Amino acid sequence: MIRFRHASISEKYKSYEWLCLSDTAQMHMGNPDYPNSPIPDWSEFKEDFEDFYYLEETRKKGSVMIINNDMEEIGCLCYACFHLKPQAAELDIWLKSKEYCGKGYGTNALINLCEYLEAVYNIKNFIIRPSVRNTRAIRAYEKAGFKKVEKDERQKTINDYLIPEYISEYGDGDYGFEDTEVLIKTTE
Numbered sequence: 535m536i537r538f539r540h541a542s543i544s545e546k547y548k549s550y551e552w553l554c555l556s557d558t559a560q561m562h563m564g565n566p567d568y569p570n571s572p573i574p575d576w577s578e579f580k581e582d583f584e585d586f587y588y589l590e591e592t593r594k595k596g597s598v599m600i601i602n603n604d605m606e607e608i609g610c611l612c613y614a615c616f617h618l619k620p621q622a623a624e625l626d627i628w629l630k631s632k633e634y635c636g637k638g639y640g641t642n643a644l645i646n647l648c649e650y651l652e653a654v655y656n657i658k659n660f661i662i663r664p665s666v667r668n669t670r671a672i673r674a675y676e677k678a679g680f681k682k683v684e685k686d687e688r689q690k691t692i693n694d695y696l697i698p699e700y701i702s703e704y705g706d707g708d709y710g711f712e713d714t715e716v717l718i719k720t721t722e
């Protein structure tokens with residue numbers, strides 16, 4: 535059974551450790567496989583994940599969440615809406631150790647997060663943007679109901695989801711336009 539809850543500001547460093555200092559970090563960032571997306575240090579993480587991700591009053595903009603598998607905390611979910619048009623959220627996920635990967639936890643957490651965001655914030659359109667090389671993540675997202683956008687449709691999808699003023703900063707995704715897969719899921 536997978537559960538999750540919003541992280542508090544006192545858990546910001548923990549979520550950084552799980553993302554950047556864990557043995558899962560190199561599965562999606564840094565050398566050798568992701569040289570264009572270096573692993574952030576603590577000061578870079580603090581800028582990328584501004585405090586609003588950890589505050590109750592700004593949960594409409596986005597939030598980092600702690601995933602629990604009934605036994606222990608196993609990683610983080612994140613959603614962000616501030617840069618997107620209404621009823622849309624961009625999702626992210628990282629488990630804190632390889633020992634928790636490949637057991638269905640990530641897929642399950644994402645399915646539950648989409649249901650939660652629809653129930654609480656009426657969000658019906660979801661986007662997630664891993665590296666094209668992160669086959670494990672892509673497989674998990676497809677199992678969670680996401681569909682890959684064809685390469686020649688990616689820009690249109692970005693334009694459909696993002697508020698125009700954010701396209702220059704966030705349009706290409708973390709790995710650059712060519713290397714970022716775009717997957718979407720809609721409940722409408």
Ligand SMILES: CC(C)(COP(=O)(O)OP(=O)(O)OC[C@H]1O[C@@H](n2cnc3c(N)ncnc32)[C@H](O)[C@@H]1OP(=O)(O)O)[C@@H](O)C(=O)NCCC(=O)NCCS
Binds near residue numbers: 629
């Ligand atoms: C991505 C992640 C959240 C997925 O969660 P998970 O619990 O490991 O995923 P699941 O177990 O539900 O599914 C993984 C699927 O990938 C498959 N898989 C595992 N290793 C793989 C590989 N090297 N290549 C391709 N597929 C792979 C598994 O077989 C499984 O598919 P199946 O059920 O059809 O057999 C988790 O692996 C993780 O935290 N990875 C490191 C961080 C990361 O990459 N985050 C994504 C950033 S966009």
